[in-house]
Amino acid sequence: MNPVPLKESRALRWMIAILGLVLVLSVTQELARPETTDLISAGTAASTLRRAVPILLAGLGGIWAERAGVVNIGLEGMMILGTWFGAWGALEFGPWWGIAIGIAGGAAGGLLHAVATVGFGVDHIISGVAINILAPGITRFLSREIFAKQSGGGITQSPRVESVGHFDVPFVSGGEIFGWATPDIFGWIDDRGWFVVSDLFAVASGITSNVSWATLLAIALVPGTVYVLWRTPFGLRVRSCGEHPVAADSLGVNVYRMKYAAVVISGGMAGFGGAFIAIEQTGIYREAQTQGRGFIGLATVIFGNWQPLGAFLGSILFGFADALQLRDRTAVHALLLLTGVAVGLIALRSLKRSQPVGAGVLLLISALTLWWYLVTDSVMSELPPVTPHIATLIVLVFATSRLRMPAADGMRYRKGQE
């Protein structure tokens, strides 16, 4: 292996990108003081991560299914199954069993989708929508049969459930090793209040303190998915089914089996996401608590160009928007400033590429956003809760041009077709 020149090193580029992002957020934060103090902080970072996990898992689930050529719009329903079964498992056997049973619940939803779309050739969207409608019905029925008879439970919610353990990373966030408390270096720098530097370490501190083991497991699924899909024969076969199933079949790949496996894994991932919401985020099963995260996860699939790392970045973005609206609604106001500047930059880029019409429209949007920021002190109360959805829309509008979906995605495959 030749040494990679530093200039082209991917790791270096990532570090520069992260630093740039922190810098932009820090500057925006300074400009937006004193109304908001939470645009970039340890709390926001931790919350972003926690909010991102279910979206990430739904996104990975989407990647698994779509890489095998099955559109899985039923992720939301599979996630709902994950919330219920996760909570039930956690109540009966403990939180880790809850996660496992949540995964199984989602996988059962995935199996149903696979039987319909792969086995019977039902249109993928129709089957997915059916699962999204079916899942809340099943969970409502099960809640009435089981949770309603328990103290603290009801038709729409479970008794409180215990979460899986948390940890601080040793040496950087004060984690313990064999009972010895290591220093909390990140937290210490965060407290100094140095411009930019403290913000950077605040983010680092936020994502290394009090981290759920389930979060760690979920994030490990990103490289795990990359490894399985791109480095193993199974993964190659799954991807070939999404690109050219007839070719795969002509080489002796069992296309049906691959698709079944991928869609069941997809459902399992979504189920994990649901179980995470119930067990880790809220500590309770509550009806409709997924709030469309399955759909947002599907959006991250597209945003991330059907790549696990892309879906991860997408989930962080949506997680951030979600965290902001929950923690500090005034921060959403500061976000207007950020959006205005960002759109302005994209407009300049369009201008440079001699796309005057696009640039004009973008400049207008940028100017309007900045004007909105300047003449108001806060945004109307309806805006913060829908920030994640608006972010989804904006990102998809700008990201769609360079995307490459699996060639046979969403198409019905029958063995022997030409």
Next chain:
Amino acid sequence: MPPATAVELTGITKRFPGVIANDDVHIRVAEGEIHAVVGENGAGKSTLMKILYGMLVPDEGQMTVGGEVVSFSSPGEAIDRGIGMVHQHFMLADNLTVMENVILGAEPLKRGAIDRDAARSSLEELGASYGLDIHPDDMVETLEVGERQRVEIIKVLYRGAKILILDEPTAVLVPQEVEELFRNLRELKAQGHTIIFIDHKLTEVLEIADTITVLRAGRTVTTVDAGDVTAQELAELMIGGDLPSPSTATHQIDDHVTLSLTGVSVADDDEREALSDVDLTIHRGEILGVAGVEGNGQSELIETILGLRSTAGGSLTFNGEEINDWSVRRRRESGIGYVPEDRHRRGLLLDAPLWENAMLGHQTVEPFARGFLIDRSGARNATEAIVSQFDVRTPGIDTTARALSGGNQQKLVIGREIAADPLLLIAAHPTRGIDVGAQAAVWEELRRVRAKGLSVLLISADLHELIGLADRLVVMLGGKVVAKLDPADTTPRLLGSHMTGADVDNGEPAQ
């Protein structure tokens, strides 16, 4: 001593509903030879190769590979016997790398993961030893057609195939790529591989093959040594001698020009020139036959006249008006009818009832529409009329098109187009894949409408049909009109020579 037999097919018969694709076919392929299988479209070549590769199971007959009797129920079993196939339509996933496409289904392993280094080096080794230039880490979508074909060949070799089937490998290649392919094939032969090569371009076949088997209408005609035969003789064998032609009744053609193309050039989907400088005229009451081996610009010609494809140069005049800028709808409404060659994909909605199918292409005009609404009862009455006039055998007009036999589907399509009373009818392979009775009915109908003054552009692979029906014939080769012939003194043999670009000893010279 004659070389050992690599593959022998004995008495292979394969029937599809309504068609016998292979009828008692015999082929013996010797080890280490390049064996060409030639025949017209629909002669059963591809079916035969699919049987040999395990994609189809024969109804009768026996196959031996290396002296052992075999029967394959899947390509996997054929691969295990050392048979590999390079399909006419490449079986490659665009969004995977060359290496991934090659190793798919037979991946080298190291600790449960794909051993990419081993895969890469075995690909490079294969490429080097057969002179096949490939780059394992390129994405397939970035490759040229010739490169894709090399990947397909490597894919087959990677699985250890000793017998390679190539289904019309030159159909998609430009001449330089064909030369490159032939170099590769000779190299493979030199290293002891047996190659079965399907083609209908006779000059190419004679250049590369050692032995040639001719198929016609699903039967083996003969097997000859490539050295003992000329292109003309092959063309004659392919097309056959003396089937009765549909005879032409005398009739009047007037001087009125319905359609004329002047210097029309068109690019195909890959930006190559598909039609170059084509001149054609069709008069009122005339059937103009277009002969040619498929893929020589006929589809582009049709699409250009219909307006589905825009011209790169030249002009189209319909009934005295230039129509280059007209939309498809305007052309259709002003009287261009179209019988597509693939009625399932372009002609019909298979899962829609007949009365809806009868509307297609005419959904904006009476009796099918009233204003912007569909006139249900008008449409149903019109469909009833088509069904009875054109003898479409169906239980009713609410039956789906899928339930009809091929011949009745075709009668519906032709009836639909003729009932709309067009000035020009484009009929592409109007009798392909339908039974003899329906065929006669279609011919009869075309003659009837010609007598009424309709102009017909008839594209067909059936040379007897062309000679029997057409008033004038043109031959297309490589996107050009290479010959204009009078059917009265044309034989299938002469036509075949023009079509395949073989030397012509009489008639007008090919370009």
